[in-house]
Amino acid sequence: MIPFTFLIKRLPFCRGNLIHHTYCDHMSVAKLSHGNIKINAIYGLIAAILIGGFDMFWISMSYTMIIHAVINLSSADARHKAFSTCTSHICAIVITYVPAFFNFFTHRFGGHTIPHHVHIFIANLYLLLPPTLNPIVYGVKTKQIREGVIKLFFREKDILSMR
Structure with missing residues (x-):
């Protein structure tokens, strides 16, 4: 740098x-x-x-x-758990690098063919998408978080139906 x-x-x-x-x-x-x-x-x-x-x-x-x-690995359960963890990591890598490469190439080679507001939108996606989606990617894989979100939505639905 x-x-x-x-x-x-x-x-x-x-x-x-x-x-x-x-x-x-x-x-x-x-x-x-x-x-x-x-x-x-x-x-x-x-x-x-x-x-x-x-x-x-x-x-x-x-x-x-x-x-x-x-x-x-000898255990099918261990293989499944390891691949599940790898899936989260690969998703995190993809949501980090795809917007970065897209931003880089549209900024460098898009020139005047891409409208200015699209450049700004892509640049903001590049900065905001990865930190926004990372907790979701890893949170969905965490059983306690997934169950808590499901309880939150079902509890809220039950409260609304009581009114």
């Missing part, structure tokens, strides 16, 4: 300071400059590909080893 600071610092700024997002990111600040931002764009793209690729590689390797270990 430190090179981004120096890449931005070298740029000349003389235009307005309005970022067309609800949050500040490297390329949004770079686009405010009237200088050549090609190096910023290339570095940002390489960093995103390397970080995303590194993450995906190690996640894939981890799950390959986990699946191999789970398949070798």
Whole structure:
């Protein structure tokens, strides 16, 4: 992240300071400059590909080893429980990385073909969707939470029917 600071610092700024997002990111600040931002764009793209690729590689390797270990378990119940846990983790990974990649590619390559309000909506989904859905993904798998939610809805339904 430190090179981004120096890449931005070298740029000349003389235009307005309005970022067309609800949050500040490297390329949004770079686009405010009237200088050549090609190096910023290339570095940002390489960093995103390397970080995303590194993450995906190690996640894939981890799950390959986990699946191999789970398949070798003798108990069907243990295999089911392990796969159930893996399902929650994979869902959490998907709801984190899909909006991130979608945001990255629409921001970089969408250009002027995608309306501005769609860019903002996608950027907000990228920031808000994972932390919002993670408790739901893991909570559904937790028996006590699932039973508590069911009791809450049935109790509320019973109260409404008594009126």
